[in-house]
Amino acid sequence: MPLLFHIVLALGVVHAFLLIALLTRRISENPFGFLSLIVTLCAVTLIIIEEWVVSSGAWQRYPNILRISAWMPFLIGPGIWGFVKSLESPDLRLRYLIHFVPALFALTLFLPFYAQSGDAKIAAVMNTHSIPISVSLLAVAKAGSLFAYFIYVRVRLGQFSPSARQRKLVRYASWALNAVIVFMMIIAIAFSAEHVVKRLPVSSDLAGALGLGVFVFFFSLISIANWSDFTTQKEPPNPSRNEPQGPRVELLDDASTEAVFNEISKTVHETEMYKIAGLRMTDLAVHVGVAPHYISYVVNTVTGRNFNSWLNGLRVAAVQQDLKLNTESTLLDVAFDNGFNSKASFNRAFQKELGLSPSKYRDYLSQIIK
Template structure:
């Protein structure tokens, strides 16, 4: 029987041709090395998941029947390796008991490998007897595994982002948003995958009917590989380092008064204009330690480090606008210490309740604008509670 590469096989083959070089590029990237290697492994596992459909629609199984049970598709490895990637990026290490997390995938691989080695006649009989039982069991295990690992990864990411906000002024520069997007994408894939598997169990969809699921898996793999490679060298401070830097001390002080004093000192000195400012560097300039500064901000002023710094930066932009500066809004933002337009827009809206362009338009109409509480709070009174 001749091999036929129709649109289904061609689409999946094209995806694999893009994914393999990206996986190799991640393997040789030195920064975030452990995380990038786990991402490369995840990409290869996803390629394996849709490979049976790639070769099946091309006629491989019809031409070479001994390929039945070819042990390349191991979906149960996907959730665990995804969690490895998130954990490696945020902590610099694999999760505790990571070997046990691989066990379901290894069991699935062993089932396929042993079945693949059977003689052809025995393999046909085994497929008829075993697949109706093993298929639903592996499908249920996959759905449960996805739920467990995605939930644990989201919990870890939330902890990481809170620690970033307590120690770093611009979370966007540390690609935490990329991780959140990746996890939301996999949560969507998990829901679709689970529904399709349940549907196929109750009302079999057939080989062609399941094709759309594997096209979605290939699309998610491409998104993950391309975006993961784009963020492969982004800085990712470890969770332990962030929590140590933002850990408040237990010394008894009037943190509200101390926070206002330091806020005034920081505003006057203009230190927040440094886009690389973090809590350790600011504490050093204030002549204190990061623990004291963290407590003054969290308990004394009711804000985290990111909100404190970005509100002061917004204050500088507002003052420049009200002074009649003709500079572009983005130029004002960069001069105030913001590293990107996106982070500036988010912070400005949170601080003033308006977009930068709307605020400038309001100023240009010569209306009498009272500074918002967000732009006055570091000189008049403590800031409102926000992400402490």
């Protein structure tokens, strides 16, 4: 194996460990999603290490590395799926673990081999002169699992709301999935050719491990770099900061305050302006013909809430209504369609208004419908 290959593989392994460390440090931001990525990174890293040792001919010195990752491709698809699922629902459900059953089943198949001594493992490999049919079937199952998950996740990302699809994380993840699906097709062709010509410049196993590694590393990088798309509070500054300090100043009498608020409320409801992500008081002021500071004062006086909090209350009410009427849309799609521009602000507002998380509210609705 050329020296350049060793350098590239070494850099890839170091890069993987750095990503795992970074995700571990930030796991509290998205426990379900980032844990899924950590599992995926660990799996693809061990696959690369095994292929590195085998391709370099060092496996006889380290026989216990043999087939150590043979079952781990079954973890990659569920891991990527788990992260994308966390964009829709942050809670880890027990039923999600069913996605890892194939990996557990494959692991049990290799346990007898792992229990052997190093010499026995070497002997087993040395006595194998052709690719057993069981190995070929397992390879097909692993490739099928990867294809199925990658295509499903790509389709799922395409079903996100228009505003969600415009976010960098979703766009870049979609591009990465497009690329890896094409790559998997090429590897499938290479694997078939390997059975015919017996020898290729680079084994399909090594090429597949490197390609999956590049994909998972890139997917993890864009997930970390653009996670703020779904967490950062991007709403306008709290208008109460601009209000006079000290004794309260009456800007309007009670009747005028009520009238102005009714006009504001009517405009916001009839035009559904609360569905505009990042709606500012200055934008609303143009529609109702009232100065922004009057809007702040009137909303605060009548509702006891600042402008952003009042808007979020309207958005949560709209989300509740949509969830009752549409059980197919994801929580994230419904949130974006009703004016929330981040997952974190949606969860906070929903919890504040109803005292429970969006996912628990949907579970409550499903129980009522049943």
